[in-house]
Amino acid sequence: MSVNYNGIALVLNCGSSSIKYQVVDTTQEEALASGLVERVTDHNEGVRAVIESLSEPGSGVDLSQLTVVGHRVVQGGAEFSAPTIIDDEVEEAIAKLSVLAPLHNPGHVAGISAARAAFPDIPHVAVFDTAFHQTLSEAAYSYAIDPHIAAEHGIRRYGFHGTSHGHVSAKCAELMDRDPKELRIITLHLGNGASADAVKGGVAIDTSMGLTPLDGLVMGSRTGAIDPAVVFHLHRAAGLDIDEIDDLFNKRSGMLGLTGHSDMRDVHTMIEEGSHEARVALDIYTRRIKGYVGQYMAQLGGLDAIVFTAGVGENDDIVRIESLTGLEELGIEIDAERNAGRKKQATLISTDTSRVQVWVIPTNEERAIALQSVASVS
Structure with missing residues (x-):
């Protein structure tokens, strides 16, 4: 069965005090719109600011045509090896992984919660920086410490920037034919x-x-x-x-x-x-x-x-x-x-x-x- 990659996505990268966003029509190379909301103290207000910006005349975006909201999530742990549709259980799991990414995951969760409230009728998907590296062998991802301690505390090599590495390596193969x-x-x-x-x-x-x-x-x-x-x-x-x-x-x-x-x-x-x-x-x-x-x-x-x-x-x-x-x-x-x-x-x-x-x-x-x-x- 072929996979359909055609649609319009609002992509959010929510940090602790900022929200980067981009609206992508996957049938076009250039983004329809992009921006950054800074000094965010409340992610609900931050998401509203994104919506207001994209609703302005001349933005080139019709929010009613959105197919999906995609969320960048830095740390997916060993639990998430692929893009995952977000429900309450997934959101809670991402929050629990904050212990491994205290500078990133809390902001992601706050943004996910705010965006799900703002777009309740559109599916939300988490795309994890770590997912591309779930193919590492046990020898490649393991550290030489007591394996019971490692397992108990989630200590292993996760890797990051996976979305970027996956994208450019696939593009390289395409360019090399x-x-x-x-x-x-x-x-x-x-x-x-x-x-x-x-x-x-x-x-x-x-x-x-x-x-x-x-x-x-x-x-x-x-x-x-x-x-x-x-x-x-x-x-x-x-x-x-x-x-x-x-x-x-x-x-x-x-x-x-x-x-x-x-x-x-x-x-x-x-x-x-x-x-x-x-x-x-x-x-x-x-x-x-x-x-x-x-x-x-x-x-x-x-x-x-x-x-x-x-x-x-x-x-x-x-x-x-x-x-x-x-x-x-x-x-x-x-x-x-x-x-x-x-x-x-x-x-x-x-x-x-x-x-x-x-x-x-x-x-x-x-x-x-x-x-x-x-x-x-x-």
Whole structure:
């Protein structure tokens, strides 16, 4: 039976104090409307503000034609491996998963509750960042701790940015005119948050983020992978408590901690002005990416393509070329001219002789959420 992906979806990404929204007609590439409501203190008022904006003359949106409301949810735990139609039981389950994503899931739940009240006659679908990684093997998602403690507290590798990784890996196969089942792809989602995925045969087999989005690559304000004993050392030697270390690792580290800037454009400016600290920070950033490329190439048993996506991945040609320079013996060759500049559309940036194709593919998580949401209710 074929799946119907045609419909109009209101896609909501609700944070603790903001609501990003987009209206997507899945028969069109461009969104019908999009926006952001900030400084939200009450999500019911926030959703009403979204509705008011979309109801204005000239918005290009007829809310009576909505097929579905799709909700981005960061943490789906082990319970949710696919887009799920939201009922009271599902909403409650997402709320319980807040223990694993205290910065994200509470806002999602507040937004879901408000949106279900505002659109009671339209189906609502939760699309989980973690769902794409439910295909990881037990060896890939498990940590080397007591399995009973891990099971009791939900400690495992969940991975995030799954909607983006799934979208660009599928798009890469399409651009290569290859069956996804034949391909081994590394996807690099590089934004303020950053993660790497190993995708084999169309499914994820490994991912850099772990129990939380803190693990893996260096990010705008997050450490990425770090010796866990640093936590003990900072507590014992510096007298920091757990909340202070949490704040340090998540909000005051990464490129922000190394340079004072989380925006890579500012880092490049510092380098141009002769900053040694910024130069070292960029080397740390790209060295970590290169390490994951090598690791995942080994896990995949070879490699057919690498994809850069998200804000840094799509717009920073320096990061792209420095992350892969030196890997020519592995069949990865970047064409400097093709790589130059920001990429607003899918672009092949490897040389014609490169055994591994390297692509820049703009991510479109909202459209992916819309497609999955519409398909779930068709």
